[in-house]
Amino acid sequence: MSRLRCRKVRLVLPAHVFGGRSLSRRDEAHLGQCLVCQADAATYRSMQTALRSLHDEGADAPPWLVEKVMATLGLPERRQRKGALVAAAVLVASAAVAVWGRRRLRPVG
Amino acid sequence: MADPQVEQNEDRRLVAAARSGDTAAFEELVRSHQHEVYGLAIRLTGNRELAADVAQEALVRAWKALPNFRGDSAFSTWLYRITVNVAWTRKRQAARRSARSLDEIGDIVEADSIGPEQAGEAADLRGRIRRALDQLPAGQRTLVVLKDVEGWTHGEIADTLGISVSAAKVRLHRAHMKLRTLLKEHR
Structure with a gap:
């Protein structure tokens, strides 16, 4: 097995595996026979598979991210606006109940 | 979806x-x-x-x-x-x-993202590739992640990083060879 050919094939292997670059006939013939170069090609293929699989590992953003982004920009967050609206509604409802209660308790006549 | x-x-x-x-x-x-x-x-x-x-x-x-x-x-x-x-x-x-070494950072990511149920050959390879990625210079890591993990084209990478397409290809080639060497070291 030619060491020179080995060196040449190993130089083009990354582009062959990752970039789909085709090998010359001589390089292909060498790869078919050389176990060392075959092992190298297998390493690159494993690398490719492992790298692709990293993409599928989902990562959830921290729960505070949206709030922090909006706060940094000084923009109101919808959830806060919603919260303020709910608080205001509760306040109005409590006041209405209190007024209604007082009226009911007022002695008639 | x-x-x-x-x-x-x-x-x-x-x-x-x-x-x-x-x-x-x-x-x-x-x-x-x-x-x-x-x-x-x-x-x-x-x-x-x-x-x-x-x-x-x-x-x-x-x-x-x-x-x-x-x-x-x-x-x-x-x-x-x-x-x-x-x-x-x-x-x-x-x-x-x-002050943290890149190795330490790699360990944190590993501990954070791999659970006991994921033990096995694929998880082991992913762990090794992560550690190897952590040891790549920032520029090479960026290229490998964008091309091989995210699936960007050479053109998109070149455009984003402000380099030529051929520079992106050459640097990526070097990064692959370096990554392979690092991967072997992590066996």
């Missing part, structure tokens, strides 16, 4: 509203892209804490740069480009400043 075309149309509508000052529309954009932005940042930096900072800064920058967004590309593509630029800058700054 949502239809990408529908998602893009929705993004377009929200971007137009946000550009005219609708902060709720911007918040909606942040909510729908935060996980992808954070995921990309984690893969680029290899560190959850740094990735959170990167994601936050990228989203803040996006709001500030929104008036300049022409809509030539999808909003998500534009946002990911901002993320890449922020990550690259932060990673270099962190490498200069931080």
Whole structure:
């Protein structure tokens, strides 16, 4: 097995595996026979598979991210606006109940 | 899974509203892209804490740069480009400043993201590739992540990083060879 050919094939292997670059006939013939170069090609293929699989590992953003982004920009967050609206509604409802209660308790006549 | 075309149309509508000052529309954009932005940042930096900072800064920058967004590309593509630029800058700054070694950072990511149920050959290989990625220089790591993990084209990478397509190819080739050597060391 030619060491020179080995060196040449190993130089083009990354582009062959990752970039789909085709090998010359001589390089292909060498790869078919050389176990060392075959092992190298297998390493690159494993690398490719492992790298692709990293993409599928989902990562959830921290729960505070949206709030922090909006706060940094000084923009109101919808959830806060919603919260303020709910608080205001509760306040109005409590006041209405209190007024209604007082009226009911007022002695008639 | 949502239809990408529908998602893009929705993004377009929200971007137009946000550009005219609708902060709720911007918040909606942040909510729908935060996980992808954070995921990309984690893969680029290899560190959850740094990735959170990167994601936050990228989203803040996006709001500030929104008036300049022409809509030539999808909003998500534009946002990911901002993320890449922020990550690259932060990673270099962190490498200069931080007392932590890259090995330590790799261990943290490993401990964070691999559970006992994932033990096995594939998980082992992923662990080794992560450690090897952590040892690549920031520029090479960025190229490998964008091309081999995210599936960007050489053209998109070159455009985002401000380099020529042939430079991207040559650097990526070197990065692959270096990564292979590192991977062998981690056996």
